[in-house]
Amino acid sequence: MVELAKAIRKYPHPEVEFIFTHEPDKQSKDNSFKGTQSKIQRLNYHLDYFRWKEFQLPDLVKKHQPDVLICPDFVSPAASLPCRRLTVVHDAFFWQMPQNYPKWWRTYFLNLIKKGLKEKTEIITTTDYSKRSLEKHLGKNWPISVIYQCPKSLKAASDPQILKKLGLVNQSYFLHIGTFDKRKQLPLLTKTFAEFLKQTKSSKKLLLVGGPGQSAQMNDFPKVEKLVKELGLEKHVILPGFLSDGEIKALYEHAFAYLFPSENEGFGIPIPEAMGFGLPVIHSDQEALLEVADGAGLPFQTGNQEDLLEKMVLLDRDSELCQSLSEKGKIRSGDFSAQKFVEAFHQIILKPGL
Template identity: 35%
Template sequence: MRKPLTIGVDIRDLRVAKTGTKTYLEELCKAFKQMDQSNICFHFLDTSLPIYTGNNKILKWIEHFKYQLWKQLVLPLKAFFKNCDVVFCTDNFVPFIHLGYQTVPVFHDAFFFENPENYGKLWLWLYKKMAIPAAKRAAFIITPTEYAKQQIHRFTQIPNEKLVVVYEGPKSLNETKSNNQPEQLLKAFSILPLQYILHVGSMFKRKNIPTLITAFAKVKKAGFEHLKLVLAGPIPPAANETDYKLILEAIKKNQLQNEVVLTGYLPDTALSQLYQNALLYVFPSVNEGFGIPVLEAFAHNIPVLVANNTCLPEVGGDAVLQFDPFDTDAVFTAIKTVLEDAELRKEMIRKGQIRLQRFSWEKTARQIVEVFKKAV
């Protein structure tokens, strides 16, 4: 009888990852565990050492060393003793050495090359000296969109035939729909159902939130005084990554202190409630590798407006209304157009439901397993 295909999944990143990268690994692990295990065996490999997540510079450097020790020594040995055929890592870094297994990393985007100013020098050095050489030795590299694939190929010269596009799915927030007391959350933030525009995501610079705030101020002046803007998401700890100061300045400049709601980090239950009661979802980011909130908004029957760049048109298709994220008037006009047309909102919701059928973590998991099979 043939030995089942044995996959070592590196889950150490669940201890430190946030936002989209954490969602990716969590959802894939769920999908892998639900698959038929007769011909494939998954080992979920983790470190036993504590992980430092604070801001002390020396301790952060030590943590970088521990991370590479895990990737280049401990993980390979664990995979070897588990007789793994493939080692799968969703956080860019895979083992450089191959102890009888193939490796498959996930490169979510090309941010390291496109915006190096947002990363520490040590992290950039490790990425270029460790992640890229190890990826070039991998059997295949998973990317989430055609756009991400093009950018990764452009900056790394990794052959296109090694870069495999596998779309993602929406975060599993559906289980919270049974909650029948969303009014408590809405009351806490002084918002009403269908009386606010929503944006979900950490306040990274690339999210372009100050532009959204300025456009929202124009919307208020155009006759939509009752609307509020809800910005749901944590503040990145690194000063070189966050736009939080500019966001506060934009709120103050436009006198929107009582009209823009900053929720900070929220658990999935609260996020689901915000999605369920939002009037519109607006995604003005100037750079994304995939954009999971687009699918989350589709899943909650919200009209979605997105920037007309990077991967967002690829993910949203004909279900989204696009705008130039560098033009505040264009963002304002797009929002105003959807707000004034109830039939357009219904049509966007309908198309969003159709578009959503293309994406699921079950499909993602099945396609990635096919990549594993090709790798061995």
């Protein structure tokens, strides 16, 4: 949402005027509902969200009378509206992976999604893979268009002090950035890295940046912590938690390669993000990741530890392969620019109504 808002302002269209319900920069810095929350805090968040989406937003539509309402977060109001709706549904995880969500919450959220799919609605999703997945679960009642996302702009100055803080000065390391959701397969990555060290006697480290998964059911952070201790990897695997944009930028600039073993993604923003920094990328052969990488990454069979290990060893030993992947990745990352991102929205907004 933040990157879309930035792109809208950076690349205006003479025939399109956007009205923001919130000031994007200010809203993105609101930490009211971030971090560890009690059940009461989580409930208050959902009540706040429901009130906003189902009552306040329809009132704003009546006030401003837009031609198109863009809802970039799965849910459009259940109320009848006079305008077209573009509802962004990033992936089909709620249908594909029910075990990862509390049953009551999943039922509630799916109900919100379905009630908002009405009238002149068009769904926007992130890859052809996500489109096929959504058609499988929602049918073809609503037209679905694919718009590739753009990575975070990371405009902050690079902060190389993070390298010193984490003991990575003049140190080669593999990088992964993201939450410890179960679908990210970070326990698999941790075990594979232990085998990589045994086989290669390498001094490389593994850096897993990010916080816990979104719920107790989805969170693999405790499992990774336990594996690090059991496998004696305390000096080899670094878990720094959340970091600033400047710190993230510095880590991208100095990493050896990016590892992305996820079993399910709707898009996979880390792939074009890492490629934009010239990093070779090893990723699972999950359909969305294959689509986004488009041959510029090094795929392995999803969930296959031996295949992942083989690709890590191959990359470690083959400098020409590293260089080739780096060059291909930089070219591929150009397909995910902010300008292309917002221009795709312009095209859909300006086409004849449904």
